[in-house]
Amino acid sequence: MSTVILRTFAPFLASLMVIFSIFVLLRGHNEPGGGFIGGLIAASAFAIYGIGCGVAPVRRALLFHPIAIAGFGMFIAALSGLLSALQGVPLFTGLWWFPEIVSGVKTALSTPLVFDIGVWLVVVGAITTIALALEEEERE
Amino acid sequence: MAYAVLAPFFLAIFAPALTQALGHRAGWALAALPAGLFIYFTGFIEPVSSGERFVFTAEWVPSYGVNLSFFVDGLSLVFALLITGIGAFILIYAGGYLKGHEHHGRFFSFLLMFMGSMLGLVLADNVITLFIFWELTSITSFLLIGFDHRREASRRAAIQALVVTGGGGLALLAGLILMAGATGTMEMSEMLSLGNLGDNPLYVPILLLVLGGAFTKSAQVPFHFWLPNAMEAPTPVSAYLHSATMVKAGVYLVMRVQPALGxxxxxxxxxxxxxxxxxxxxxxxxxxxxxxxxxxxxxxxxxxxxxxxxxxxxxxxxxxxxxxxxxxxxxxxxxxxxxxxxxxxxxxxxxxxxxxxxxxxxxxxxxxxxxxxxxxxxxxxxxxxxxxxxxxxxxxxxxxxxxxxxxxxxxxxxxxxxxxxxxxxxxxxxxxxxxxxxxxxxxxxxxxxxxxxxxxxxxxxxxxxxxxxxxxxxxxxxxxxxxxxxxxxxxxxxxxxxxxxxxxxxxxxxxxxxxxxxxxxxxxVYETARSGMGRIADWVGWGPDKGFDQAVRGIIAFAEEVTGIFQHGELRGYMIVTFGVTFLVLIVPLAMIDGLPAIPAIPDLFVYEWGVLALALAGLVAVFYAKTRLTAIISLGIQGFAVALIFLIFGAPDLSFTQFMVETLSVVILTLVLTRLSLAETDTRGMPRALGDGTIAIGVGAAFTLVLLSVTQQPLDLRLSAFFTEFSQPVAHGRNIVNVILVDFRALDTFGEITVVLVAGLACLAAIRLRKRRPPAAQSHGAELRNDADDAISQTRPLPSAKETVS
Structure with a gap:
């Protein structure tokens, strides 16, 4: 399935897609997007990279086994829900902080954001696990 | 009182460490606890013998009337004294009996846990508390009978005892709940003061269920066989559980309910x-x-x-x-x-x-x-x-x-x-x-x-x-x-x-x-009598003990039979059942309860909307005429993209977005799977099969259409939409309602969904690895030479290729 064009183009395409997926993840709270859809985009990025250049470079680039990434996502998603216990409010209640980065400019941090990042990691990890495992099979 | 019952459990945690430090002499040290508890209980003898009763209550789950409550009267006091008094000597005895055993500390731990369970059982006032301690004695007894777990006979005896007494425990639970319903209280002490239940309409089921628990625990015919088998346990266990205390739990229960049910x-x-x-x-x-x-x-x-x-x-x-x-x-x-x-x-x-x-x-x-x-x-x-x-x-x-x-x-x-x-x-x-x-x-x-x-x-x-x-x-x-x-x-x-x-x-x-x-x-004439009895028993040859094995074998054979029917391993059969049931579930309620929806008039659409519909149709036709399976899968993707376009046109960008990605990934993954399966490149189904499968496909599609039509013809309830539109921004600081629902309002649901995604990923990984790890015997000569143990180890080693690639 691997052609010269795809092999050359895949790393760039994949990088762009991952960046775009992070953009989609972060804008999700106010504009169309979010962790789930962002995760799907990143997963397709890795799938394309794998099809184009083989599974080994993808695994090297990921550093961790994708199922471990998914597990970590699950962990921080759970943590973001449990944090509400410290405030004595029900499980998964959203908590918000508005720290000032420089004077006059505020940003928003929240447990739903952490949760969404967790969702993103789970989706990326789980789908990439399946795709890479299948691509590897194919090559044997 | 709760502390007295829980103390043995607490000591059980430290028993292994203490045994490590003191060796078999830990038996003396550990015996101090039951001895102390014995002295504590002797303090009740004087008032109880003059007719007093003590009730101790701590709330546990008050909304269900479940309390951690205990009561002391003549019956429970005698049992408590026997359990703690004999228990102290048993711990000392176990110290000498298992001296030098590698798991001596674990044995002490089990014994102490049993002691706590048994104390809780005889002192419990609340019936749920009673049941929990009752089951705990079954479980600790299981651990103690199976203590020598390397022996087949021990394992069998342990499982047998657990199945018989645990099963009886379930009957007891039902009986106790019925009893609580009949008397209106969960507390045993109050039930007993309400007089005899003989005239209650629920009397017969209550009696039979409670006796089911008592008879299994106290090894009454025909459940007597587990007790002699339990002699596989080390002797301190036989002396303590299977003669002095646990097997008397059934007798205790019968004596306890005698005023109410007798x-x-x-x-x-x-x-x-x-x-x-x-x-x-x-x-x-x-x-x-x-x-x-x-x-x-x-x-x-x-x-x-x-x-x-x-x-x-x-x-x-x-x-x-x-x-x-x-x-x-x-x-x-x-x-x-x-x-x-x-x-x-x-x-x-x-x-x-x-x-x-x-x-x-x-x-x-x-x-x-x-x-x-x-x-x-x-x-x-x-x-x-x-x-x-x-x-x-x-x-x-x-x-x-x-x-x-x-x-x-x-x-x-x-x-x-x-x-x-x-x-x-x-x-x-x-x-x-x-x-x-x-x-x-x-x-x-x-x-x-x-x-x-x-x-x-x-x-x-x-x-x-x-x-x-x-x-x-x-x-x-x-x-x-x-x-x-x-x-x-x-x-x-x-x-x-x-x-x-x-x-x-x-x-x-x-x-x-x-x-x-x-x-x-x-x-x-003992010797003659013994051999005579032996001949009679041999002549009969069958007992409930053999019957137990036969019943277990029967259950396993039945389970295999049932599994064989449903899990036959033919993918097409699974699909037919799945979609057939889907069709019925959709169409039967619609036809029988709601009535079929009215067929709507052809709507007034823009040209580009007709274009999208034509695209979807083209995808379907392409699937139908595809020469190879690969073409068919990709053509199906066209149809999916058309649906995504419809979502986009009708103002659901998030949904559309997701649909695009899911569709793309489905095609990619299906293609990858297909290349691995050794299928013929083209569809080899004959005409009769194709017609049958086609009928099911059209049926399910038609059923979905009818359900959707029916749904859209109901008046639309906008209360939830209104709520989310109103509160999304002020409460959850987000303008994208869909995302706010996903990560904030219904975050717990999303959490469940990502759990499913994660587990699906793990399951796929395991399935693919498992296939890879079992090469056909002809391909690897080495695999034949390895013995079973090596094979088992290499099978369970996790993700070796992941480690290789990371390093």
Whole structure:
């Protein structure tokens, strides 16, 4: 399935897609997007990279086994829900902080954001696990 | 009180570390806890014997009326004293018995956990608390029977005991909940004060379910088989759980509910019938055994049957006899088991045919064995004698007074006869256990026997001497223990005066003489009787123990059969069932309840909207005409993209976005899967099959269309939409309602969904790896040479290729 064009183009395409997926993840709270859809985009990025250049470079680039990434996502998603216990409010209640980065400019941090990042990691990890495992099979 | 019950559990955590530090001497240290608890409970003797009852309550789940509540009356106090008192000696004994065992600390831990469970069981007031401790005793018993888990027989016995007693526990739970419903309270102490439930419409189910729990736990026929098998456990367990305490939980329960459920026709038929049958089964099967522990185990079965039979009469004097016998039995049987264990430990065998003449080598053990056996035989001046006297006094009294019903009169005499035969046979087996190994000529044993260390003989000696002291101080024993316990079991306050010697020569004394004479007569021909009984049992050949195995095999075969029908491994069959059921689920409620929707008029669409529809249609046609499977899958993607476009046009950008990605990834993954499956490139289905599958496909599609039409024709409820639109921004700081719902309002749902995604990923990974790890035998010669163990290890090694690539 691997052609010269795809092999050359895949790393760039994949990088762009991952960046775009992070953009989609972060804008999700106010504009169309979010962790789930962002995760799907990143997963397709890795799938394309794998099809184009083989599974080994993808695994090297990921550093961790994708199922471990998914597990970590699950962990921080759970943590973001449990944090509400410290405030004595029900499980998964959203908590918000508005720290000032420089004077006059505020940003928003929240447990739903952490949760969404967790969702993103789970989706990326789980789908990439399946795709890479299948691509590897194919090559044997 | 809750602390007293929970303390053994707490100590169980530290028992292994303590054993590591002190070695087998940890037995002495650990025994301090039950000894302390024993002293704590002795503080209740004085007030309880003067008629007081104590209730301790801590709220647990108040919304369901479940409390961690305990109560102390004559019945629970005697049990608590037996559990802690005998428990202390058992811990010491276990210290000596398992000295040097690699898991000695674990054993102590299990024993302590059992002790806590058993204390909780007998002291529990709330019925749910009672049930939980009841099941805990089953579980800890399972751990203790299976302690020697490398042996097949131990594992089987452990599982068997757990299945039988755990199953009975479930019946008990149902019975207790019904009882709580019938009385309106969850507290046992309040239930008992509400009087007899005999007229309640739920009486029969309550009685049968509660007895189901009691009979399994106390090894009544036909559930008696698990108890002799449980002798696979180390001897301290047999002495403690399977004679003195746990198996008496069923008797405890029956005695506990006697005021509420007893004294009815059903009660006085079921209990004496099953108890009597168990008594006879126990003594006759016990007669044929040559293993000391098995002989004792069968007499324990018999004694439990006797106790159930006596309690079933609901007669005041007979219950008093049962109470006396229960205490006497715990003392002499616990002692005899420990003696059997000591003989096994010191002589290397517990086969009665290979033992003899140990009296000189093991004088203290012999003395303890003799005292216990004399009490078991019911000879004066031992406690067992008083128990038997009172028992006979009650039984003969009932039998001698005509009731006017011939059946009842005959039944009363049958009970007398059963009791006499049972007691005589117990004398035989008790004498055989206690005297055969010690008297006669010195037999050649695997180990050269000598007296055990103090840890091994102190328990049996103290328990056997207690059986003598309790009898010599009969008056005080009666006032302090027997009177309050009999009152608790019968439900009415009583006044009794206990003497060692009977005041006059009455029917009870005659029955006693008859029992002893009969027993000695059989004992004089013991060897002949044993082999004769063995031949009869061999001739019958089948027992519930074999039946248990047959039932288990039957269940497994049935499960395999059912699994084989549904999990036949043919993918097409799975798809037909899945989609067939989907079709029915969609269409049946629609056709039967809601009615088919009206067919809408063709809507007025823009040109580009028609274009999108045409695209979807083109995708479908392409699927239909595709030459290869690969083309078909990609063509299906076209149809999916068209749907995504429709979402986009109708103002659902998030949904559309997701649809695009899901569609893309589905095509990619399906393609990858397809390349791995060794399928023909083209569809090889014949026309009849294609038509059948096509019908199902069209049916499901049509059903979905109808359901969607039906849904859109309902009035639209906008309350939720309105709520989310209104609160999304001010409450959750987000303008994208869809995302706010996903990560904030319904975050728990999303959490569940990502769990599914993660598990699906793991499952796919495992499935793919598993396929890869099992190459056809022809491909790798190495795999054939490796033995099974190596193979198992390489199978379970996690994700090797991941490690390789990371490094």
């Amino acid at each position: 004294d009815t026709i059903l009660w006085s038929i079921i209990l004496p019938a099953f108890g009597g049958a168990t008594l006879l089964t126990g003594v006759f099967l016990g007669l044929r055994q040559t293993d000391l522990k098995l002989m004792l185990a069968y007499t324990t079965v018999a004694s439990l049957g006797l106790l159930i039979m006596l309690t079933g009469t609901s007669d005041l004097v007979i219950i008093e006899g049962a109470v006396l016998y229960l205490i006497a039995h715990s003392l002499f049987k616990g002692g005899l088991f420990m003696v059997a264990g000591t003989i096994d430990h010191e002589a290397g065998t517990r086969d009665i045919t290979r033992l003899g003449g140990l009296r000189a080598a093991m004088p203290l053990t012999f003395a303890a064995a003799a005292l216990c056996a004399l009490s078991m035989a019911g000879l004066p001046p031992f406690f067992g004698f008083i128990a038997k006297e009172i028992m006979y006094k009650g039984l003969s009294h009932v039998a001698l007074i005509p009731t006017g019903l011939p059946a009842a009169d005959i039944a009363a005499w049958v009970l007398v006869a059963v009791a006499v035969i049972g007691n005589a046979m117990m004398l035989v087996i008790g004498f055989a256990v206690a005297f055969k190994p010690f008297l006669g000529t010195r037999a050649d044993t695997p180990k050269s026997a000598h007296e055990g260390p103090v840890m091994l003989w102190i328990g049996p000696v103290v328990l056997s001497v207690l059986g003598l002291i309790a009898a010599l101080t009969a008056h005080e024993t009666g006032d302090l223990f027997i009177e309050p316990m009999t009152a608790a079991v019968s439900g009415v306050p009583i006044e009794l005066d206990l003497h060692l010697w009977p005041s006059k020569f009455d029917a009870a004394v005659m029955l006693s003489i008859l029992t002893i004479g009969l027993g000695l007569l059989i004992f004089s």
